[in-house]
Each structure stands twice: as structure tokens, then as C-alpha cells.
Amino acid sequence: MRKKLAVLGGTPEFAEPVPMVRPTLPPREAVMARAAGMFASGQITNAEQVRAFEDELAEFLGVGHVVVVANCTTGLMLVLRCLGLSGDVVVPSFTFMASGHAALWNGLGVRFADSDLRTCTIDPASAADAARGSAAILATHTFGAPCDVDALARLGIPVVFDAAHAFGSRYPDGTMVGTKGVAEVFSLSPTKPLSAGEGGVVATGDADLARDLRVARDYGNPGDYNARFVGLNGRLPELSAALGRTALESFPYWAERRRDLVKRYLAALEDVPGIGLQEIPGGAVSVYKDFAVRIDPGFGLPRDTVARALAAEQVATRPYFDPPLHRQDAYRSFVPATPLTGTERLSRSMLTLPLYSHMDQDSVDRVCELLREIHVNRNEVATAS
Ligand SMILES: *Cc1c(COP(=O)(O)O)cnc(C)c1O
Numbered sequence: 001m002r003k004k005l006a007v008l009g010g011t012p013e014f015a016e017p018v019p020m021v022r023p024t025l026p027p028r029e030a031v032m033a034r035a036a037g038m039f040a041s042g043q044i045t046n047a048e049q050v051r052a053f054e055d056e057l058a059e060f061l062g063v064g065h066v067v068v069v070a071n072c073t074t075g076l077m078l079v080l081r082c083l084g085l086s087g088d089v090v091v092p093s094f095t096f097m098a099s100g101h102a103a104l105w106n107g108l109g110v111r112f113a114d115s116d117l118r119t120c121t122i123d124p125a126s127a128a129d130a131a132r133g134s135a136a137i138l139a140t141h142t143f144g145a146p147c148d149v150d151a152l153a154r155l156g157i158p159v160v161f162d163a164a165h166a167f168g169s170r171y172p173d174g175t176m177v178g179t180k181g182v183a184e185v186f187s188l189s190p191t192k193p194l195s196a197g198e199g200g201v202v203a204t205g206d207a208d209l210a211r212d213l214r215v216a217r218d219y220g221n222p223g224d225y226n227a228r229f230v231g232l233n234g235r236l237p238e239l240s241a242a243l244g245r246t247a248l249e250s251f252p253y254w255a256e257r258r259r260d261l262v263k264r265y266l267a268a269l270e271d272v273p274g275i276g277l278q279e280i281p282g283g284a285v286s287v288y289k290d291f292a293v294r295i296d297p298g299f300g301l302p303r304d305t306v307a308r309a310l311a312a313e314q315v316a317t318r319p320y321f322d323p324p325l326h327r328q329d330a331y332r333s334f335v336p337a338t339p340l341t342g343t344e345r346l347s348r349s350m351l352t353l354p355l356y357s358h359m360d361q362d363s364v365d366r367v368c369e370l371l372r373e374i375h376v377n378r379n380e381v382a383t384a385s
Pocket residue numbers: 071072073074095096098099140162164165186187188189199200
């Protein structure tokens with residue numbers, strides 16, 4: 001054994017904690033240069049920076065319309081509001097709570113669909129069952145991997161994508177995530193690969209929807225103070241747009257570095273028994289908002305024991321998404337029609353490992369080595385915990 005594991009009484013592998021995620025910030029001077037105009041004009045929200053950011057995002061994504069909002073949750077809420085839905089929305093249970101919240105805040109119900117154990121995205125067969133009699137589907141590109149959009153499109157009801165994880169990902173046909181469905185909504189919060197501090201990006205090919213969203217993010221007020229419907233204050237501050245624009249300039253570089261880190265993870269973990277790797281659809285590209293692996297029975301230890309062993313080495317991890325939505329208190333009244341077996345297994349076994357765009361390769365190698373050692377010493381680790 002290379003070293004004595006910290007859970008077995010050794011010294012931690014890392015002297016400084018390895019965070020699970022960190023925002024990769026653009027140069028301060030470049031952000032400040034953009035913000036200067038804001039100080040000159042006194043326009044500090046929803047003005048020049050926001051408009052420029054929207055144009056640049058639309059070009060980057062190759063989509064007709066981009067409306068930026070305060071955050072992704074607001075974007076999802078407003079898209080569902082503008083679609084004028086009633087009834088239930090199909091949502092995977094294996095997602096972040098904001099997906100379901102967007103439906104519930106609109107007074108809609110949720111019908112949970114199961115997720116596929118290999119891809120971690122919504123199971124098309126389960127979605128088809130839940131879609132009968134539902135008003136729309138809200139599906140997540142889990143960890144950055146695009147879900148099966150063609151299968152969902154065939155179900156005949158509007159499909160909205162929670163693309164919070166997937167800015168910079170590509171579909172199997174080569175187009176960017178952001179170009180499919182009625183709308184796709186990205187998050188610019190600090191844990192996402194492109195960040196503006198906070199922020200949401202709605203991408204849509206539907207000009208009418210984009211127009212409605214601009215009114216919706218301003219309380220539903222088109223400018224004459226006669227609210228057409230109940231919107232929100234969903235505006236993005238200029239400073240956030242300046243930060244986001246600057247981050248977008250270096251985004252392709254950092255996305256490439258991030259993929260290099262993932263390649264390293266994949267190569268090092270490939271032959272560790274009991275580690276299941278997320279399947280990315282053939283031809284698709286994931287931006288890997290998270291690098292999450294399955295700790296399967298073959299590893300010889302439960303996921304939470306592995307997480308504790310890594311924590312002892314100063315390596316931060318998270319059990320995303322556990323509990324899944326259908327096991328959260330706020331969703332108690334939405335009981336799945338059939339058992340969500342894929343979701344249950346995913347939420348029990350997925351472990352998100354540290355990954356951020358400017359992370360060093362050496363740390364990735366050492367995290368992988370630790371996982372290997374934890375597996376090799378599984379019996380001792382099980383006894384010690
Ligand atoms: C982060 C996240 C959101 C929420 O994004 P905010 O910008 O924080 O509102 C929504 N859905 C998923 C899947 C997320 O991971």
C-alpha cells in the first residue's frame with residue numbers, strides 16, 4: 001500500500017482541503033472595464049451589458065433568442081408561466097429541486113419520471129407513461145449530458161429543458177444544447193461551468209415566447225404599467241452581465257481544460273472495480289458540470305462510507321441528488337405512479353467528485369489513487385467505519 005489511508009489512522013493525503021467545485025473567475029480588470037460604462041450611465045440593471053450578453057449568448061449557442069434573467073429557477077418559472085399550462089408537468093425525480101419547484105410555483109402538479117441508471121437522464125419509457133394527460137415535460141441534462149430529446153419530442157407535449165448543467169454541451173447532431181425543445185434554461189450560479197455570480201439564460205427559437213419572457217421578467221409589465229399577467233422581478237443586474245460576458249470570452253478554453261481533467265479521471269478510474277461511469281450519448285459532448293460516479297456493489301463499500309473515507313483525506317464530495325425529489329418533504333403529496341427503481345439506485349450510489357475548470361491535474365490523479373486504495377483496503381475501511 002502506497003500510504004496509510006486517513007480513515008485507518010494515516011495522515012490526510014491533502015494538507016489543504018480539495019473543494020468539490022470552485023468558480024473560475026475571469027480577470028478582474030476586464031470585468032471592471034465593462035462595468036465602467038455602468039458607472040458612467042447610471043444604468044445598473046437590465047441595460048447595455050444585458051443586451052450585449054444576450055446577443056453574444058445567442059451567437060455562441062446558435063439559437064434565435066436569448067433572454068437573461070436573475071437565475072435559472074426564475075427562468076424555468078417564467079417559461080412555464082408564459083406557456084400558460086394547467087395540470088401536471090413531467091419531471092425526473094433525479095434532478096435538483098429547482099426543476100420541480102418551477103412547476104409547483106406555477107400552481108402546476110408534478111408527475112415523476114424515472115431516470116436511466118447508465119445515462120442519469122430521464123428514462124424515455126417512464127417519461128412516456130407519465131406524459132399521458134400531462135401538460136408538459138421538464139427534463140434535465142444531468143451533469144451536462146444531454147437527455148434523449150428525440151424520444152421526448154415524440155410524446156406530443158411541449159418539452160422544456162432544465163439545462164442548468166449543460167452550458168457548452170452538444171447534442172449528438174453537433175448542435176449546442178440550448179437549441180432544442182420549446183426553451184432551454186441555463187444557470188449562471190457559482191457552481192456552474194459558466195458563471196455570472198448569479199444568473200439564468202433562457203434560449204428559445206420561439207420569438208413570441210422570447211417577447212413574453214421579456215415582459216414576464218419585468219413583473220408582466222410591458223412598459224405601460226398595465227400588467228398583462230403576473231410576472232416576477234427576474235432581471236439580471238448589469239454587473240452580473242459584465243461578469244458573465246467576460247467569463248464567456250474564455251469559456252471555450254476553460255471548457256477544454258475541464259474536459260482534459262475528465263479524460264484523466266476516466267482513464268484512471270476505468271479499471272477500478274465497482275465504479276460506474278455516466279454514459280454520454282454517442283456523438284454528444286458533455287461539459288461535465290459535475291463529474292459524478294456510481295459506487296456500485298462491486299466496489300465493496302457503500303457510497304457514504306467512500307465519501308467519509310475521502311473526507312478524511314480532505315477531499316470534498318457530494319451525494320447528488322440524494323434525496324431525490326420524490327423523497328423530499330416538499331413533494332410528499334406527489335407519489336410516483338410506479339416505483340422509480342433507476343432513481344432510487346442512482347440517488348443511493350452517485351458520488352460527485354471534485355471538478356472545477358482550473359483544478360490541477362495532480363489533484364485529479366491523487367483523488368483517483370485514493371479511490372483505488374479505498375477499494376483495495378475495503379475490508380479494513382468497512383471495519384474502521
Ligand atoms: C443549479 C440548478 C438549478 C438552479 O439554478 P439557479 O440559477 O441557482 O436558480 C436548476 N436546475 C438544476 C438541475 C441545477 O443544478
